[in-house]
Amino acid sequence: MGDLGQRLAERFGHADFRPGQRVIVEDVIAGQDVVAVMPTGAGKSLCYQLPAVELEGTTLVVSPLISLMKDQVDALNALGIPAAFVNSTQSPGEQREILDQARAGALKLLYVAPERFRFEGAMSALQRLEISRFIVDEAHCVSQWGHDFRPDYLNLSSAIEALGRPPVAAFTATATDLVRGDIAKHLGLQRPEVHVSGFLRENLHLSVVPIKKMAHKLEHLLKIIESLEGSAIVYCATRRHCEEVTLALVQRGVNAAIYHGGLEDQERHTMQDAFDLGDTRVMVATNAFGMGIDKADVRAVVHYDVPGSVEAYYQEAGRAGRDGEKAHCVLLFTYADTRIHEFFIERGRDEVAPERYEAWASRERRKVRAMVRYAYEASCRHGEILDYFGENMTVGPEGCGACDLCTGQTGVPGETLASLTALAQTSGRSSRGRAKTAERELPTRPLDEQEQVVVQKALSAVARADGRLSNSAICRILLGSKRPDVLSDPLVQTRSYGQLKGYGHEPIRRLLVALERARCTQGQRPRLTSTGFEVMWGRQSVDLSVGPLVAKRSKASRASASAPTDDIDEQLLEQLRAARLEAARDLEVPAYVVASNKTLEGLAAVRPEANDEAWLSIHGIGPKKVEPLRDLFGALVEEAKEERPSEPKSA
Secondary structure: OHHHHHHHHHOOOOOOOOHHHHHHHHHHHOOOOEEEEEEOOOOOHHHHHHHHOOOOEEEEEEEOOOHHHHHHOOOHHHHHOOOEEEOOOOOHHHHHHHHHHHHHHHOOOOEHHHHHHHHHHHEEEEEOOEEEEEEOOOOHHHHOOOOOOOOOHHHHHHHHHHHOOOEEEEEEEOOOOOHHHHHHHHHOOOEEEEEEEEEEEEEOOEEEEOOHHHHHHHHHHHHHHOOOOOEEEEEEOOOHHHHHHHHHHHHOOOEEEEEEEOOOOHHHHHHHHHHHHHHOOOEEEEOEEEEEEOOOOOEEEOOOOOOOOHHHHHHHOOOOOOOOOOOOEEEEEEEEEEOOOOOOOOHHHHHHHHHHHHHHHHHHHHHHHHHHHHHHEEEEEEEEHHHOOOOOOOOOOOOOOEEEEHOOOOHHHHHHHHHOOOOOOOOOOOOOHHHHHOOOOOOOOOOOHHHHHHHHHHHHHHHHHOEEEEEHHHHHHHOOOOHHHHHHHHHHHOOOOOOOOOOOOHHHHHHHHHHHHHHOOOOOEEEEHHHHHHHHOOOOOEEEEOOOOOOOOHHHHOOOOOOOOOOOOHHHHHHHHHHHHHHHHHHHOOOHHOHOOOHHHHHHOOOOOHHHHHHHHHOOOOOHHHHHHHHHHHHHHHHHHOOOOOOOOOO
């Protein structure tokens, strides 16, 4: 294998690998099947290009875009690495010449489109090559759970077998656990090494600006663009919004262009070339301006409308700051934007097979809800991204230092998080300041049927408490806390006790705050108002400024090896989370500083004995943490063992 660091410097001019790159390169060279998830700008291409230089034969790269192929081949040839592509822009003679070069061993990388494997002649030519590795770029396209599914990708597994089953490596910028599993299944990968890395891009400042009036969107956008030195991309959900925004920018003297699927091919190419060369400063686009965008110095990506999924959002936001310099990613958010995606979903009835439509629509709605949860996030944006994509990494105890919730800065000149959310004061990056952001008043929104039931259950608990308990105490009743002061309260004997276990203390507490704002309750020890009474009985609905009300499920796939996920005690896990949150508030630190999610899942699965050795076996508990964590969680663990003893294992 040689000194990979030296080869990296010699052939690609990089002083060192980026986080996560080296181990992927080593696995590809070693002939392992690989699934690698790295966000836009994290350096995916190098993870198969460097192995291609090191290995004998030709590395075959499946890529979905002609423009992306051309950019990569041009860049490789400029480095003196022989590479070429075969696609529909070439004559049959040109294609034959390139394939002859590959067959003679003159090419290290050959790029092809997934459609090429449909053709018998193309397959026959490729079968005569010495293929060292089969690379699938933009591999999320193989998954019907992904955000950019392409049917031609489903044929790749049979193509791989027809080509002699070379080792396969699949790369994508965005893939959840479900999509990663789908990629491995549809490509027929054999015990693949799965790598998820690079999602913490600290040069990107992530922020969400809550919008109460649509006119404010344009106002905030203009502030961002006019204060900016450098280029920017503005993403809109519809062509009409693209046209409106482009016109407004041009009228303010901004050099802006438009890009969407309704333009002619040549017009789109002209627009993209002008942006790449710096002749156009701001590109206003739909998601048609997507894969293959490789402009390094984009200083801002602004989402004028909410995207349809977290995957799409982070892939688009990741087009900022690819040079490693600071850049802003701002989402101008109003819940009303979700109606656009509901329209797209309904339109899918004409595009999706009838027998598949309901499952597809349900999947798309879940993606939208996940994006809304991100917009309503109350702790750390980068932390939420890491958690969503399952990267085994956390931000530091002082926060990421690169999002609105950790810094108080929104990315909109002249606006801070405090001024936008009507907070009386904020303490910048401190954890106390971050905790206060949870109280910010977000745009109101209608609730779905399931959420209305959650509201009714919460209001029923308020009615039963009848002014005796605080919001936090009512939360504990609803979550089924085992604290002694809770267990001694009369509400434990009512149906309210434990009715909302699984939702988490903070979301339910924020729900009770939102109900007070909506005048359904009143007082520090709340009682129902006449409006609240009607809502409780289902005779009236209410719009609330609250995030999606969804019961949290255990992230079993992310639990530590020492914690068998099938054995996780969900009730204990919720109690541990509530205890962690209270301890974090007392210490004025983020909850993950007290204990990580993996640690809590390990405790809830193993329910360790009280000795040091048992507690040290849990992920995230070291010698210095045994005593404080056992003091904090030990009683809950012991109580859980008494109430729900583990079944004796068979010999």
